[in-house]
Amino acid sequence: AQSVTQPDIHITVSEGASLELRCNYSYGATPYLFWYVQSPGQGLQLLLKYFSGDTLVQGIKGFEAEFKRSQSSFNLRKPSVHWSDAAEFFCAVGTANTGNQFYFGTGTSLTVIP
Amino acid sequence: DGGITQSPKYLFRKEGQNVTLSCEQNLNHDAMYWYRQDPGQGLRLIYYSQIVNDFQKGDIAEGYSVSREKKESFPLTVTSAQKNPTAFYLCASSMWAKPNTEAFFGQGTRLTVV
Numbered sequence: 001a002q003s004v005t006q007p008d009i010h011i012t013v014s015e016g017a018s019l020e021l022r023c024n025y026s027y028g029a030t031p032y033l034f035w036y037v038q039s040p041g042q043g044l045q046l047l048l049k050y051f052s053g054d055t056l057v058q059g060i061k062g063f064e065a066e067f068k069r070s071q072s073s074f075n076l077r078k079p080s081v082h083w084s085d086a087a088e089f090f091c092a093v094g095t096a097n098t099g100n101q102f103y104f105g106t107g108t109s110l111t112v113i114p
Numbered sequence: 115d116g117g118i119t120q121s122p123k124y125l126f127r128k129e130g131q132n133v134t135l136s137c138e139q140n141l142n143h144d145a146m147y148w149y150r151q152d153p154g155q156g157l158r159l160i161y162y163s164q165i166v167n168d169f170q171k172g173d174i175a176e177g178y179s180v181s182r183e184k185k186e187s188f189p190l191t192v193t194s195a196q197k198n199p200t201a202f203y204l205c206a207s208s209m210w211a212k213p214n215t216e217a218f219f220g221q222g223t224r225l226t227v228v
Binding site: 009032034036041042043044045046049051052090092094101102104105106107 | 118120147149154155156157159162202204206208214215216217218219220221222224
């Protein structure tokens, strides 16, 4: 069965510091991978996605993620965090075997310290 | 602009009452989804629909019902059988026949049982 694990429930970083949010997935075929961001009380906004090709993908707001098949990981990174990046981040995997379904991790909450 | 509209943003319900959450999209997407979000649990799939007049149960369908009479609309009814309905509800859509595409989300409805 498909699943997504985000091992870090909450992360706190200082403004200007680098950030890495971890995501591991379980899926038998080639996954379609996504990172979404959610501000409090809002819907989810797509940060970036990976379908195929270059394993390092660039997204909006200066975020990037690297797909590592050998580790079943799709970690999200940002070189320098801004206070406005504080939000909840969700990793998701999409499947193609039974139509287009999406499986989400439990999320990582990011706090940015001034 | 194309997008997904959920209404209302906040909804209060007395115990024992049914309530219907609205979701409309003008993205011409085939697939629509309802997710429930609780703190620390990520997004859990309630129902999804691939085409008009067809829908499938997700992981937590008990106590919920949906309809898909029009491509643009996918309302969710929270029935009195749902034991713990207080949550944040998110509607999403995607192109069903195209697996390598992301889900687009509405802004959510927060339901509170009083």
